[in-house]
Amino acid sequence: MQVVNDELVKLMGGEAADIDYSKSKPTVILMAGLQGVGKTTACGKLALYFKKKGKKCMMVATDIYRPAAIDQLVTLGKQVEVPVFEAGNQIKPDEIARLGLAEAKKRSVDILIVDTAGRLQVDKGMMDELKQMKKVLNPSEVLLVVDAMTGQEAAALVSAFNLEIGITGAILTKLDGDSRGGAALSVREVSGRPIKFVGQGESMEALEPFYPDRMAGRILGMGDVLSFVEKAQEVMLEEEAEELQKKIMEAKFDFNDFLKQTRALARMGPMNRVVSLLPGMGKMSQEQIREAEKSLKIVESMISSMTPKERSNPELLAQSPSRRRRVALGSGRSQEQVSQMVSQLFQMRARMKNLMSIMQGGSIPGLDNLEEAWKAARKVPPGTAKRKRVRMELKSKYSSPQAATVAPKGFGSR
Numbered sequence: 001m002q003v004v005n006d007e008l009v010k011l012m013g014g015e016a017a018d019i020d021y022s023k024s025k026p027t028v029i030l031m032a033g034l035q036g037v038g039k040t041t042a043c044g045k046l047a048l049y050f051k052k053k054g055k056k057c058m059m060v061a062t063d064i065y066r067p068a069a070i071d072q073l074v075t076l077g078k079q080v081e082v083p084v085f086e087a088g089n090q091i092k093p094d095e096i097a098r099l100g101l102a103e104a105k106k107r108s109v110d111i112l113i114v115d116t117a118g119r120l121q122v123d124k125g126m127m128d129e130l131k132q133m134k135k136v137l138n139p140s141e142v143l144l145v146v147d148a149m150t151g152q153e154a155a156a157l158v159s160a161f162n163l164e165i166g167i168t169g170a171i172l173t174k175l176d177g178d179s180r181g182g183a184a185l186s187v188r189e190v191s192g193r194p195i196k197f198v199g200q201g202e203s204m205e206a207l208e209p210f211y212p213d214r215m216a217g218r219i220l221g222m223g224d225v226l227s228f229v230e231k232a233q234e235v236m237l238e239e240e241a242e243e244l245q246k247k248i249m250e251a252k253f254d255f256n257d258f259l260k261q262t263r264a265l266a267r268m269g270p271m272n273r274v275v276s277l278l279p280g281m282g283k284m285s286q287e288q289i290r291e292a293e294k295s296l297k298i299v300e301s302m303i304s305s306m307t308p309k310e311r312s313n314p315e316l317l318a319q320s321p322s323r324r325r326r327v328a329l330g331s332g333r334s335q336e337q338v339s340q341m342v343s344q345l346f347q348m349r350a351r352m353k354n355l356m357s358i359m360q361g362g363s364i365p366g367l368d369n370l371e372e373a374w375k376a377a378r379k380v381p382p383g384t385a386k387r388k389r390v391r392m393e394l395k396s397k398y399s400s401p402q403a404a405t406v407a408p409k410g411f412g413s414r
């Protein structure tokens with residue numbers, strides 16, 4: 001498995017590839033791809049990504065064929081607060097591009113992102129138009145936007161674009177879908193060019209740099225513990241986590257803590273995406289994940305109809321059938337659902353206490369010293385060979401299938 005993983009990583013370029021910034025402003029990024037792959041959405045996401053890095057951005061709308069395309073980009077521009085240059089749909093795309101570039105220079109913009117029209121399939125007209133725009137713009141990047149759901153035809157598509165106009169990289173979109181992202185292999189293998197970003201949802205925040213090692217883990221169904229930890233750190237402060245760990249140790253985990261956890265989990269992104277990051281959990285079907293989400297909603301509705309005292313003292317509910325009846329009525333659930341939920345909390349307390357006592361001796365079997373190793377990895381400067389080696393060691397140690405412990409039946413599960 002490790003050998004296959006390493007070969008996949010190599011196949012996809014080894015490590016993340018950054019945008020090639022031009023020496024003189026603006027760095028021009030020309031977006032290309034078939035219709036409906038997510039080019040326009042990717043423009044908005046890229047604009048937000050660079051804006052967060054402190055770059056001054058502007059987008060150019062050159063898709064004069066699809067009626068709503070210009071409005072769509074203008075709307076996305078408003079959403080991410082990045083200006084969009086458009087000149088209606090009566091001027092030729094390369095002329096709009098020329099005017100947009102001039103405007104970007106006037107405003108001394110750092111990054112200019114040019115959206116283009118997609119077609120249902122690769123056609124000569126589309127290629128000629130893109131060639132013309134490339135001549136006008138002389139872009140630093142020509143990014144081919146590929147839908148991750150594309151199957152084997154991705155290879156033909158990538159080579160057509162690369163041969164005709166020459167791409168510098170790709171963006172793989174819709175990775176939040178069921179696909180494992182195998183199209184990533186075609187992009188690199190066929191064009192020799194790196195994937196630079198991945199899109200994981202319709203929202204403007206759902207864009208991340210592409211990490212070959214993480215994608216390899218995903219393709220092999222080994223999850224991606226490192227991305228999971230990063231996401232968890234984004235939604236939960238370290239001190240909160242420590243305070244929670246203390247409560248678990250003392251078997252005092254209550255319904256308030258449970259609510260906090262479910263809300264933190266919701267902030268990490270769509271459940272199917274979060275679950276796919278956990279080793280061994282990739283096998284959960286979409287149906288099971290939807291079931292789990294439904295159970296969480298039911299549990300949350302019952303917790304919300306508890307009094308604050310009951311939330312922090314679940315014993316009150318365990319001892320009083322009338323309290324349980326009131327909660328059932330208040331949440332529109334049955335009394336046995338409330339009783340089951342209360343007893344599951346106590347079971348969870350016992351199980352988590354047991355898990356913690358194992359960890360007290362060092363760590364969870366198979367994930368020993370993950371925290372220390374993780375901290376050490378983050379100290380090594382990114383982009384260095386050492387960092388790559390440390391990440392590969394982390395990866396091999398914590399994301400292999402044997403490290404995957406099947407999660408105990410969760411709270412509210414059937």
Ligand SMILES: Nc1nc2c(ncn2[C@@H]2O[C@H](COP(=O)(O)OP(=O)(O)OP(=O)(O)O)[C@@H](O)[C@H]2O)c(=O)[nH]1
Pocket residue numbers: 033034035036037038039040041042063066069116117118119173174175176177199200201202206
């Ligand atoms: N789930 C998901 N949907 C996406 C993603 N990126 C784009 N979409 C959706 O895919 C559809 C097409 O996106 P567009 O950005 O309009 O695609 P396009 O390539 O610009 O299409 P044309 O303008 O017709 O060429 C829209 O409904 C987007 O919301 C993604 O990463 N995940």
